[in-house]
Amino acid sequence: MSPKGRHAAGWWALILPAFLLMTAFYVAPILQVLAISVTEPSPGLGNYERLFTSESVQRVIGTTLRIGVVTTAVALLLGYVLAYRIALAGPRAQRWWLLAVLVPLWISVLVRAFAWVTLLRRQGLVNEGLLAAGVIDQPLSLVWNEFGIIIGMVHYMVPYAVLPMLSAMREIDPRVLAAARGLGASRTGAFLRVFLPLSLPGVIAAGVLVFIFSLGFYITPAILGGGKTLMVAEWIKLQILDLIRWGLGAMMATVLVVAILATLAVFSRLVNLRRLFGAGG
Amino acid sequence: MSGPAGHALSLQGVAKRYGDFTAVQGATLEVASGEFLTLLGPSGSGKTTILMMIAGFVEPSAGRILLDGRDITALPPERRDFGMVFQGYALFPHMTVAENVAFPLRVRRMARAERDAKVRAALDLVQLDRFADRRPSQLSGGQQQRVALARALVFDPALLLLDEPLSALDKKLRAELQEELKALHRRIGRSFINVTHDQEEALSLSDRIAILNHGHVMQVGSPEALYERPATRFVADFLGKSNFIEGEAEPDAGGMALRRGRARVVARGTAPAGRALLSLRPEKIVLLPAEGAPALAEDNVVEGRIAAWSYLGTGFAVTVETPDLGAIRVHLPAWRSPVAPAEGLAVRLGWSRDAAVVVAEDAAMAPQGHAA
Structure with missing residues (x-):
């Protein structure tokens, strides 16, 4: 073996324990899930056939996609405004803004979901406030439906939307914006023709990240959906733990994994995903 | 267009x-x-x-x-x-x-x-x-x-x-x-x-x-x-290079004169009596060896020794140490230079009356400026 080859082998030995751990506790169970989806209750593609025949399976997938798309769109919109504001702030203000964006990430998702329930339920702060102000006569149903799920998910996702967009915006040379103004573009014109196109890779990256997260969301939809609106993750839990239909749950899990990989594959052609996930340019 | x-x-x-x-x-x-x-x-x-x-x-x-x-x-x-x-x-x-x-x-x-x-x-x-x-x-x-x-x-x-x-x-x-x-x-x-x-x-x-x-x-x-x-002084120094000679101004038949130590330098223009500053461009000075060369027929002639020099391709940048006027920078063409520069060489410098110009100290021009 050449000295260089021996050197490389040494490095591989260093990551071997981590590699074995990942294989034993992460890759193997996933493969097992894939296997269950074609063996339970009887061998064959019977579980996958449900994708085309079962209305309830289709409804769950439709709901998940719809909530995912709406959440992504709203989180991107709010995140873009925030990221834009942060990118234009001074270095001192930027630190405070970033802290404000990141603080929610440190609070348990469970706590945040219950906090939204107390705010949005029929006797919650929002409804009581609106009733007292005379804006409404009847309490609005803000929670235990898709609306509540989307509010909770957007709240969770905004930081994930802000960070990739902010890093794209920080790479924009501010002189380019001044140049646009100097050459006759209004504020809006400079934004639409120069800033927006240059920040677009960040928007796409943030969109992919948020959408993928949204597809597999469990706690927030489970609490804010109140069991009436089912998304894929909760539906899988229901099949496996409550109805003991392992094959069906494993099939849906497989579909989820494939959907996520497909999304990544499509967008990796559009943006540099290595950079999005921190591998550096 | x-x-x-x-x-x-x-x-x-x-x-x-x-x-x-x-x-x-x-x-x-x-x-x-x-x-x-x-x-x-x-x-x-x-x-x-x-x-x-x-x-x-x-x-x-x-x-x-x-x-x-x-x-x-x-x-x-x-x-x-x-x-x-x-x-x-x-x-x-x-x-x-x-x-x-x-x-x-x-x-x-x-x-x-x-x-x-x-x-x-x-x-x-x-x-x-x-x-x-x-x-x-x-x-x-x-x-x-x-x-x-x-x-x-x-x-x-x-x-x-x-x-x-x-x-x-x-x-x-x-x-x-x-x-x-x-x-x-x-x-x-x-x-x-x-x-x-x-x-x-x-x-x-x-x-x-x-x-x-x-x-x-x-x-x-x-x-x-x-x-x-x-x-x-700032303008003379920032735009090109310049020597500065400071001394007491006095009237002179053809313009003004500046006295510093035993030296008396004549220049064009006028300056009120008192301290004055002259700017003198290095390329406007003629340089000859002190011995074996014809006398310099210039309005101002001073003697000194070469303290440092460097070759720049188009010319020589020479610094001459003079007893009364201090270090004076001279730029002379390298092609057919009248002097082969060498450290310690005794030389004579000469320049005409209109080569030097009276300049103001910067503080006088910028009263609100920095404390100079």
């Missing part, structure tokens, strides 16, 4: 303060129609701030800016119709060369056919017609600079503002583009306002130069006037 003649710009007491810091102190400047004016100064002299106020990116704290007599002080940058070449060019990375050049026309909502014709003409003007479909990142620094020029000129601007347009290029390319810029200016007859810290660039390009220091306009004039008749 040869429409009506250029426009005249006038700055009246324009100042900019940032809290306690004054970046520009009451600058008053006239830019004549079709003129090439350079704002020259060291970094922090306020030259870029003045340009940014003209462009509309920085709002003056006091004073007015007039274009052809019309007050434009409050106008936002996009409504001033000035072309601008930014430091580092600031080309749009997501657009091709042609799209970059078309940008000013697009935001002015010009019809497509007319726009395409103008873009082609502008790219022809800077000889980049073959690169229309490239991205800025695929061009060399010199080519990017030309795209920035074409983009700034395509909409027939009233003025062209240049912020250190050549500073990012290497020396040889810079000289080449200086020539092109000068030819371009002559061809299109617009007023150009250029900012630089490079004195050679300022001398070779400009019709007039405004020299700035610590936020003050120190002196404005043609390159030759500034070089030959600097008003202050």
Whole structure:
């Protein structure tokens, strides 16, 4: 073996324990899930056939996609405004803004979901406030439906939307914006023709990240959906733990994994995903 | 692109303060129609701030800016119709060369056919017609600079503002583009306002130069006037090199004289009795060996020894230590030099009366300036 080859082998030995751990506790169970989806209750593609025949399976997938798309769109919109504001702030203000964006990430998702329930339920702060102000006569149903799920998910996702967009915006040379103004573009014109196109890779990256997260969301939809609106993750839990239909749950899990990989594959052609996930340019 | 003649710009007491810091102190400047004016100064002299106020990116704290007599002080940058070449060019990375050049026309909502014709003409003007479909990142620094020029000129601007347009290029390319810029200016007859810290660039390009220091306009004039008749020590020192001789002024039949130690130096002009300062350019001094050479028939002759010298290709830079006037720098041509420089060599220096010029100390010119 050449000295260089021996050197490389040494490095591989260093990551071997981590590699074995990942294989034993992460890759193997996933493969097992894939296997269950074609063996339970009887061998064959019977579980996958449900994708085309079962209305309830289709409804769950439709709901998940719809909530995912709406959440992504709203989180991107709010995140873009925030990221834009942060990118234009001074270095001192930027630190405070970033802290404000990141603080929610440190609070348990469970706590945040219950906090939204107390705010949005029929006797919650929002409804009581609106009733007292005379804006409404009847309490609005803000929670235990898709609306509540989307509010909770957007709240969770905004930081994930802000960070990739902010890093794209920080790479924009501010002189380019001044140049646009100097050459006759209004504020809006400079934004639409120069800033927006240059920040677009960040928007796409943030969109992919948020959408993928949204597809597999469990706690927030489970609490804010109140069991009436089912998304894929909760539906899988229901099949496996409550109805003991392992094959069906494993099939849906497989579909989820494939959907996520497909999304990544499509967008990796559009943006540099290595950079999005921190591998550096 | 040869429409009506250029426009005249006038700055009246324009100042900019940032809290306690004054970046520009009451600058008053006239830019004549079709003129090439350079704002020259060291970094922090306020030259870029003045340009940014003209462009509309920085709002003056006091004073007015007039274009052809019309007050434009409050106008936002996009409504001033000035072309601008930014430091580092600031080309749009997501657009091709042609799209970059078309940008000013697009935001002015010009019809497509007319726009395409103008873009082609502008790219022809800077000889980049073959690169229309490239991205800025695929061009060399010199080519990017030309795209920035074409983009700034395509909409027939009233003025062209240049912020250190050549500073990012290497020396040889810079000289080449200086020539092109000068030819371009002559061809299109617009007023150009250029900012630089490079004195050679300022001398070779400009019709007039405004020299700035610590936020003050120190002196404005043609390159030759500034070089030959600097008003202050700073101007004489910043534009080219200069020796300074300080002494007691006294009247003299042909102008004035300056006494320092046992030496008496004559110069043109007048100075009130008392302390005075002379500026003497190194290339205006003749240098001969002290022995074995004909006597120097100059108005001023002093003796000294060579303390240091270096060969520069075109000439020698020699420092001569003199008993009364201190160290004097001399620049003499290397080709057929009358002296073979050597350390410790005894030499005689001579210069005519009109080689030296009286300059003021800077503190007298800038009362609100730094404590000098």
